[in-house]
Amino acid sequence: MKKIVKNCLISFLLVCLFAVVFCATYLGINYIKFQSLPLNAEALSTPALSIAIYDSENKPIKEENEFNGDFCSLESLHSYTSQAFISIEDKDFYKHNGLNYKRMIGAMINNIKSRSLKEGASTISQQLIKNTHLSGEKTFERKLKEMALTKKLEKSFSKEDILESYLNIIFFGNNCYGLESASEYYFNKNAKDLSLAESCTLAGLIKSPSKYSPIHNPENSIERRNLVLSEMEKDGFISPEQKIYAQNEPLTLDIQDKCVGNKLNTYSQCAIDEASKILKLSPKQIAIGGFNIHTYQNFNKQSALSDAFLNTQVVDNVDTSGIVIDSKNYAVTAYIGNSNFKLMDCRRQPASCLKPLFVYAPALNEGVISPDTQILDEKITIGDYSPTNVTKKYDGYMSVTDAVKNSVNIPAIKVLSYIGIDTGKQYAEKLGIDFDSQDDSYALALGGMTYGINLKQLASAYTVFPNKGEYAEPKFVQFITDKNNKLVYVHHPNPQMVFREDSAYLMTSILQETAKTGTSRKLVDIKNTEIASKTGTVGKKNASGNTDAYNISFTPEEVVGVWFGNLSNTPQKIAGGNQPTEVVKTYIKNQNYTKTTFDIPSSVAEAKIDTLELEENHRIVLASPYSPERFTKTALFSRFNMPKEVSKNFAEIPEINAQSKIENNQIVITLDAKRHLIYEIYKDNILTQTISNKSGNVTIRLSFPENECKLKIVASYGQNCTKQGLFDTRIFTKTKEFSLQKTSNSQQPPQKEWYI
Numbered sequence: 001m002k003k004i005v006k007n008c009l010i011s012f013l014l015v016c017l018f019a020v021v022f023c024a025t026y027l028g029i030n031y032i033k034f035q036s037l038p039l040n041a042e043a044l045s046t047p048a049l050s051i052a053i054y055d056s057e058n059k060p061i062k063e064e065n066e067f068n069g070d071f072c073s074l075e076s077l078h079s080y081t082s083q084a085f086i087s088i089e090d091k092d093f094y095k096h097n098g099l100n101y102k103r104m105i106g107a108m109i110n111n112i113k114s115r116s117l118k119e120g121a122s123t124i125s126q127q128l129i130k131n132t133h134l135s136g137e138k139t140f141e142r143k144l145k146e147m148a149l150t151k152k153l154e155k156s157f158s159k160e161d162i163l164e165s166y167l168n169i170i171f172f173g174n175n176c177y178g179l180e181s182a183s184e185y186y187f188n189k190n191a192k193d194l195s196l197a198e199s200c201t202l203a204g205l206i207k208s209p210s211k212y213s214p215i216h217n218p219e220n221s222i223e224r225r226n227l228v229l230s231e232m233e234k235d236g237f238i239s240p241e242q243k244i245y246a247q248n249e250p251l252t253l254d255i256q257d258k259c260v261g262n263k264l265n266t267y268s269q270c271a272i273d274e275a276s277k278i279l280k281l282s283p284k285q286i287a288i289g290g291f292n293i294h295t296y297q298n299f300n301k302q303s304a305l306s307d308a309f310l311n312t313q314v315v316d317n318v319d320t321s322g323i324v325i326d327s328k329n330y331a332v333t334a335y336i337g338n339s340n341f342k343l344m345d346c347r348r349q350p351a352s353c354l355k356p357l358f359v360y361a362p363a364l365n366e367g368v369i370s371p372d373t374q375i376l377d378e379k380i381t382i383g384d385y386s387p388t389n390v391t392k393k394y395d396g397y398m399s400v401t402d403a404v405k406n407s408v409n410i411p412a413i414k415v416l417s418y419i420g421i422d423t424g425k426q427y428a429e430k431l432g433i434d435f436d437s438q439d440d441s442y443a444l445a446l447g448g449m450t451y452g453i454n455l456k457q458l459a460s461a462y463t464v465f466p467n468k469g470e471y472a473e474p475k476f477v478q479f480i481t482d483k484n485n486k487l488v489y490v491h492h493p494n495p496q497m498v499f500r501e502d503s504a505y506l507m508t509s510i511l512q513e514t515a516k517t518g519t520s521r522k523l524v525d526i527k528n529t530e531i532a533s534k535t536g537t538v539g540k541k542n543a544s545g546n547t548d549a550y551n552i553s554f555t556p557e558e559v560v561g562v563w564f565g566n567l568s569n570t571p572q573k574i575a576g577g578n579q580p581t582e583v584v585k586t587y588i589k590n591q592n593y594t595k596t597t598f599d600i601p602s603s604v605a606e607a608k609i610d611t612l613e614l615e616e617n618h619r620i621v622l623a624s625p626y627s628p629e630r631f632t633k634t635a636l637f638s639r640f641n642m643p644k645e646v647s648k649n650f651a652e653i654p655e656i657n658a659q660s661k662i663e664n665n666q667i668v669i670t671l672d673a674k675r676h677l678i679y680e681i682y683k684d685n686i687l688t689q690t691i692s693n694k695s696g697n698v699t700i701r702l703s704f705p706e707n708e709c710k711l712k713i714v715a716s717y718g719q720n721c722t723k724q725g726l727f728d729t730r731i732f733t734k735t736k737e738f739s740l741q742k743t744s745n746s747q748q749p750p751q752k753e754w755y756i
Contacts, residue, residue, distance in 0.1 A: 037145060037148055037149055037152075039133075039149060039152045039153060039156060040132065040133060040288065044128065044132055044153075044157070044165045044169075050287060051268075051272055051283065051286055051287045051291070051293060052291075052292045052293070053268045053271055053272070053292075053293045053294075053295060054292065054293070054294045054295065055295055055297040055298070055299055055302075056295065056296050056297055056298050056299075056333070056478070057299065058294065059299070061267065061268045061271075061295070061297060070178065070180035070181050070184065071168055071178070071180060072167065072168065072178070072179055072180040072183075072190070072191040072192065073164065074160055074163060074164040074167070076191070076192040077167075077179075077191060077192055077194075078192070078194065078196075078199070079237075080196050080199055080232070080237060080238060081179075081191065081194055081199040082163060082167065083232060083235070083237040083238075084196075084199045084200045084202075084203035084228050084232060084237075085124070085163075085166075085167065085203045085206075086124070086163075086235075087203075087228060087231040087232045087234075087235050087237060088203050088204060088207075088227070088228045088231055089124055089127070089203070089206070090123045090124040090125075091231075091235060092123075093123065093124050093125075093159065093163070094159055096123060097151070097154050099123065099125075099126070099147060099150060099151070122146075123150070124162065124163060124166050125150045125153055125154055125162050125166075126146050126147070126150045127166065127170070128153065128162060128165055128166045128169065129146050129149045129150050129153060130146055131169055131170065131171070131282055131284060131285070132169060132284065132285065132288065133145075133146075133149055133285070134146055134149075134285075167179045168180070169284060170206050171206065171209060171282065171284075172185075172186075172202060172205055172206060172209060173205060173209025173210065173213055174186075174209075174213075174215070174264060174341065174342055174345075175263060175264050175269065175342065177283070177284055179191045179202065182202050182205075183198075183202070185255065186198075186201075186202070186214060186253055186254075186255065187253065187254050188254035188255070189254075195246075195249075196229075196238065196242060196246045197225065197229075197246040197247075197249040200225045200226075200228040200229050200232070200246065201214055201221060201224075201225045201251065203228050204221065204224035204225050204227065204228045205221070205224070207224070210345070212224045214251055214253055215253065215255075215341060216341075216345075216346075218251050221251060222251050225247075225251075226247045229243045229246050229247055230243065255340045255341075264337070264339070264340075264341065264342040264343075265321065265336070265337025265338065265339055265342065265343050265344075266335075266337070267295070267297050267302060267332075267334070267335045267336070267476065268295075269342075270332070270335055270344055270456075270476050271293050271295045271297075271476040271477055272286070272293065273344065274475060274476045274477050275291070275293045275477050275480055275489075278477060278480065278489050279291065279480065279488070279489070289482065289483065290482065290483030291480055291481070291482055291483070291488070292480065292481045292482075292483075292485070293477055293480055294477070294478045294479045294480065294481070295332075295476050295477055295478055296326065296329070296331035296332055296333050296475070296476060296477075296478050297332075297333060297334065297335075297476075298324075298333040298334060301324050301333045301334040301591075302333075302334040302335075302336070304334070304587055304590050304591065305322050305324055305334040305335075305336055305587055306336055307586070307590075308322070308583045308584075308586040308587040308590075309322060309336060309338075309583055311586050312579055312582045312583050312586065313579065313582075315564065315572055315573065315574055315579060317566065317570065317572065318564050318565065318566055318572050318574060319337075319338060319339035319341075319343065319564075319565055319566065319567055320336075320337070320338045320339075320562075320563065320564050320565075321335075321336060321337040321338070321339070321343045321455050321562075321563050322334075322335070322336050322337075322455075322560070322561065322562045322563070322583060322587075323335050323336075323455055323456055323459050323559075323560070323561045323562075324558055324559070324560050324587070325459055325460060325463055325474045325558060325559040325560075325561075326474075326557070326558050327463040327466045327467055327554065327557065327558055327559055328466075328467070328557065329493070330463065330472045330473065330474040330475065330491075330493040330495070331474060331475065331478070331491075332456070332474050332475065332476045333558070335456075335476070339567065341567055343454065343455070343563075344454055344456065345454075346454060346567060347451045347452040347453055347454055348452045348453070348454070348455075348538070348548050348563070348565060349447050349448065349449060349452045349538045349548060350447040350449065350452060350453055350458050350536060350550070351446070351447040351536030351537055351538045351548060351550060351576070352407045352409075352412075352446065352447055352534065352535065352536040352537070352576070353447065353458055353534050353535070353536035353550045353552050353576075354428075354433075354444070354445075354446075354447040354449075354458075354536070355404065355407075355412050355445065355446070355447070355534070356404065356462075356465075356507055356510075356511065356534055357427070357428050357431055357433065357461050357462070357464075358416070358424045358425075358427070358428045358433075358444060358445065359412050359415050359416045359419075359424060359445050360400065360404060360412070360415060360507060360510070361427065361464075361465075361499055361503055361504070361507045362419055362423055362424050362427040362428075362499075363415050363418060363419050364499070364502075364503040364506050364507055364638070365427070365499045365500055365503040366419050366423065367638070367640060367641040368415070368418045368419055369400050369415060369418075370400070370506070370620065370635070370636070370637050370638070370641060371399065371400055371401045371506055371509060371510050371635065371636055372399050372400065372401065372609065372614065372620055372633075372635045373399065373400045373620065374397045374398065374399060374614065374618035374619075374620075375397070375398060375399075375400060375403055375410075375411035375414055375415065376396065376397050376414075376618075377389070377394050377395045377396060377397070377398055377403070377408055377410045377411055378394050378396070378410065379394055379410075380410060380413070380414070382413070382417070382442055385441060385442055385443065387409055387410065387413055387442070387443070387446065388409065388410075389408055389409045389410060390407070390409065390537075390539075394410065395408070397618045398411065400415070400510065401510045401513050404510050404511070404513075404514060404518070404534075405510065405511075405513045405514040405517060405518025405519065406518055406519065407518070407519050407535065407536075409445075409446055412445040412446065413442050413445045413446070415445075416442055416444070416445040417442065421440060421441075421442070421444060424444065424445075425439075425444075427498060427499075428461070430471065430496065430498045431460075431461035431464055431471050431498060432457055432460055432461060432471070432473050433453055433457060433458075433461055434453075435449065435450075436449070436450040436451055438450045447536060447538070455550075455561050455563045456474075456561075458550070458552060458561060459552055459559050459560070459561030460473060460474045460559075462534075462552050462554050462559045462561070463554070463559050464498050464499060464504060465504050465507055465508045465511070465532065465554060466508070466554050466555070466556055466557070466558075466559070466598070467495065467504075468501045468504050468505070468599070468601065469497055469498055469499035469500055469501050469503060469504040470495035470496065470497050470498065471495060471496060471498045472493040472494055472495040472496070473493075475491045475493075477489070477491060478490075478491055479491065500603065500638070500640070501601035501603055501604075502601055502603035502604045502638035502639065502640065503638065505598065505599075505600060505601055505604050506604065506636060506637075506638065508532045508554075508598055509532075509598075509636055511532035511533055511534055511554075512530065512531070512532045512598075514532070514533050514534060514535075515531050515532060515533040515553065518533075519534075519535040519576060519577045520533035520534070520535050520551060520553065520577060520581055521577075522577065522581045522582065522585055523553065523581065523584065523585050523588075526585065526588055526589060528588070528589065528591065528592070528593060528596065529555045529556065529557075529588065529591075529593045529596040529597075530555065530556065530596060530597050530598055531553055531554070531555050531588065532553065532554055532555075532598075533551060533552070533553035533554075533581070533584070534550075534551075534552050534553075535549075535550060535551050535552075535575075535576030535577045535580070535581060536548070536549070536550040536551075536552075536576045537549050537550070537574075537575045537576040537577075538565075539571070540569075540571055543571040544571060545570075545571025545572045545573050545574070546571060546572065546573075546574050546575060547565060547566050547569045547570070547571060547572070548563065548564070548565040548566075548574075549563070549564045549565065549574040549575050549576045549578070549579060549580050550562065550563050550564075550576050550580055551576055551577075551580035551581045551583070551584045553584045553588070555588065555593060555596070556593070556595040556596060556597060556598050556599075557593050557594065557595050560584050560587055560588065562580040562581075562583045562584055563580065564579050564580055602639075603638060603639050603640070604636055604637070604638060604639070605636075605637055605638075605639050605642065606634050606635070606636060606637075607622060607634070607635060607637055607642065607643070608622065608623040608627070608632045608633065608634055608635075609621065609622060609623055609632065609633055609635045609643065610622070610623045610624065610627060610631060610632065610647035610649055610650075611631050611632060611633045612631045612647075612649050612675075612676050613647050613649060614633070619645075620635070620643050621643055621645045621646060621647045622643050622644075622645065622646045622647065623646075623647055624646055624647045624648070624649065624650045624651050626650045626651060626717065626732065627647065627649070627650045627717075628650070628676075628717050628718035630718065631649070631650070631676055649676060650676070650717050650732075653732070653733075653734050654674075654677050654715040654716065654717065654732070654733065654734040655715075655734060656671075656679075656713055656715045656734050656735075656736040657671070657672035658670065658671045658672070658713055658736060660711055660738045660740065662704060662740060662742060662743075665703070665704055665705065666701050666702065666703060666704055667683070667701070667702040667703075667704045667709075667711060667740060668699065668700075668701055669681065669699070669700040669701075669702070669711070669713070670697065670698075670699055671691065671697070671698045671699075671700065671713070672696070672697060672698075673691060673694040673695055673696060673697075673698045674695065675693055675694065675695040676717065677692075677715045677716065677717065678690065678691070678692045678715070678716050678717070678718050679691040679692070679713060679714070679715050680713070680714045680716075681700060681702070681711070681712075681713055682711070682712040682713075682714065683702055683709055683710075683711055683712075684709050684710055685710070685712070688702060689702070692718075704740070704742070706742075707741065707742045708739070708740060708741040708742065709740050710737065710738070710739055710740075711737065711738040711739075711740055712735060712736070712737045712738075713735070713736045713737075714733055714734070714735050715733065715734045715735075715736075716732055716733045716734075717732055
């Protein structure tokens with residue numbers, strides 16, 4: 001037994017040794033091979049670069065695509081500024097020759113433990129190479145290239161030159177490449193004038209510009225800044241007093257007006273960001289590599305969208321953005337943003353615009369509802385959650401269509417409870433909407449997400465409706481070529497079915513009603529195309545205003561999304577049915593569409609339903625062939641979810657509940673009327689009165705000068721009561737007769753003689 005264990009152990013050690021030798025040989029061979037990679041000195045020394053971006057007609061987009069144009073020399077900076085970066089990023093910068101082997105071994109051990117490549121242990125020299133020569137993918141091959149090029153870098157440039165290039169190239173978020181650009185953006189000052197606290201804020205930012213953003217995550221930013229200060233004290237760069245003083249400083253930003261911020265929110269900037277993800281290269285590397293980005297931007301649509309915003313009443317201190325998506329080609333044809341912050345990186349609550357995507361369309365697809373399904377709008381409580389309507393009122397039973405078009409909250413929550421939160425998520429995630437793990441409450445039905453989504457995600461999801469239930473993520477970038485005009489990327493949408501055609505069309509039909517008589521009714525006078533729409537508004541409790549306002553509308557050809565909001569969450573006088581809807585209206589009215597009507601799929605059917613049953617019992621049943629027209633309604637259904645029950649309201653002989661008496665020379669008839677019946681009152685076979693559309697006790701008085709008469713009440717359903725259109729009195733009428741005769745008791749008492 002011991003011999004077997006010994007042999008197994010030896011075999012295991014031999015296998016491990018072989019694996020180590022093999023890996024070392026593989027890495028060594030590749031490292032030697034990568035020694036021949038050229039070092040691009042221009043990429044390290046050129047501060048200002050631009051990217052060539054073209055619209056759908058291959059014309060250059062005339063937006064400012066230059067970045068990193070501001071250069072700062074190392075000599076001009078306070079010593080503590082460069083020392084802050086060294087302390088937090090590379091303590092041994094002046095000691096190593098480009099590679100910190102001790103840190104690399106430690107990172108490798110941690111990566112083996114975590115079974116990932118999270119830790120890179122990159123020095124400042126390695127980060128410079130990665131940001132100017134290589135992609136951002138985390139592979140062993142890329143790491144070997146980085147190491148080989150870093151060794152060349154250290155041999156060719158001084159430490160001061162490397163540090164200077166690094167500070168002028170590194171990314172600080174919000175389109176800021178280089179320390180000078182970041183200093184001007186965040187603090188409105190030159191890099192040479194940065195304080196110790198400000199320097200440490202920027203040094204702490206580069207590890208994760210989103211996580212440590214002083215704009216969006218100020219608490220994280222301050223915590224990271226203070227860590228940098230502590231490291232500087234440990235390294236002997238600052239005194240304990242300097243550290244404490246700087247740590248107690250408040251985070252004070254000075255972001256300038258929107259003419260600067262708008263550079264973050266241009267169509268071309270969105271295309272650059274998208275191309276960066278596609279190529280796995282930083283914008284700096286794309287510019288250095290000479291790549292050309294060809295987009296879907298339509299100049300006329302871009303101009304029309306811009307004009308639509310200009311023609312809408314300006315709201316002070318409100319950010320705005322708008323997007324136009326060609327739904328057939330899954331292409332973003334126009335985009336505009338107005339903010340000091342990059343709006344594509346901002347996630348906002350989608351409000352009621354999430355309802356069709358997360359609640360109603362999934363419920364239609366699951367066969368749980370149809371457009372005319374009745375939902376009781378009432379005060380409800382689910383666990384600790386007690387939602388209310390915006391109006392604080394409850395309107396009783398209403399159709400799904402009315403609930404959507406008037407954006408009533410309670411029905412949305414009830415429908416979500418019918419299908420389940422997980423089911424709603426599964427559908428929405430297929431539409432590119434991602435949820436946080438904390439998103440698990442019924443508040444989701446009203447757009448109450450933990451972090452929210454951006455306008456592109458929201459508008460893109462609505463392309464599923466004009467595309468008959470299919471979805472693919474729309475793109476800004478059509479194709480990309482390298483400096484030799486060789487294609488390196490082409491956008492090929494691969495749409496997947498999320499909803500059936502019938503579900504998509506039924507949701508569209510509901511949203512068309514929203515554009516006619518609902519919260520988007522400002523669009524009612526659009527005549528150049530059919531349009532469907534949904535608004536959304538995010539407000540604060542007891543606040544005199546709202547923080548976000550949306551309108552997402554679509555025609556058979558494109559989706560238009562507009563957002564008005566305030567990233568500081570200060571309530572403003574905005575609402576989805578107001579400014580955003582006005583922008584959409586102005587834009588769409590100025591478009592010429594080829595396809596102007598939505599296609600009705602064969603899986604959608606029309607059927608007549610009994611409105612009496614709908615109104616009185618809140619049930620959808622097919623109208624009887626004998627139902628009067630006034631008690632029928634043509635409704636749309638999926639052929640997979642057709643009602644089967646036929647109404648019995650008009651298939652039986654009507655009943656008459658009536659009494660009559662003589663009082664003061666009048667015939668008094670008391671009738672318990674039913675609204676769906678027509679009552680004809682005959683006196684001696686002469687029609688004297690007709691009662692219709694009455695419900696409950698009705699009193700009828702007829703003059704009675706005679707001594708006797710015959711009274712007849714005929715109840716019927718009305719016209720069109722048979723398939724042949726012939727009125728069958730045996731089945732569809734009921735007659736009740738009275739023989740009336742005056743008696744002494746019914747006579748008025750004789751008048752007294754006047755002379756008595």
